Amino acid sequence: MPRLSATEPFLHPGCEIAESTFGAYNEIGQGTRLRNTHFGDYSYCDRLCDIANTVAGKFANIAAMVRIGPTDHPITHAALHHFHYRTSYFWPDLEDDAVFMAARSARRTMLGHDCWIGHGAIIKPDVTIGIGAIVASGAVVTKDVAPFTIVAGVVAEPLRPRFPAAVGERLLALAWWDWSHDRLRAALPDFRRMKAEAFLEKYEG
DSSP states (O other): OOSSOSSSOEEOTTOEEESOEEOSSOEEOTTOEEEEEEEOTTOEEOTTOEEEEEEEOTTOEEOTTOEESOOOOOTTSSOOSGGGTSGGGTOTTSOOOHHHHHHHHTOOEEEOTTOEEOTTOEEOTTOEEOTTOEEOTTOEEOSOBOTTEEEETTTTEEEEESSOHHHHHHHHHHOGGGSOHHHHHHTHHHHHHOOHHHHHHHHOO
């Protein structure tokens, strides 16, 4: 039997999953916490990730100890502390601030198909990581990342594109991430051995 399933995510021990959904062939690393998140087909994360309010496209590669969509405190209010929105923690006869919590959950982080999020990276809410982009280990990403772009640093800035622009455009047009499971298997030797341009030349058209 294969390790991963088309119908159920593979959850390692100690995961906390709330209000989250999955596609096919997902794997969630040990001790990871997911909240209000969707993982597209083939996407996975390694151990001890904390991911909230996020939509991960297909084939997203998320390394260990990554934080995505960390929620913010209300910096314009008199108090930062969560006593005034997680109110039920302190006064059992009162309800939490539903308006604040809903607004927080609506701030979605978007991960493009086949992106790679390096170890220990942090991606803030309302940020979109483009298709095929790479976020270096330890980076703190506060703004959108273009497709096939490598970013690094605190605060993260572009280092370089993975490919010339024309190659990136051709990959976007090919959209191999939408291929069927069987077609991916048939092309597996070429995924393993061919550089991007050679792969494009074989499969375009």
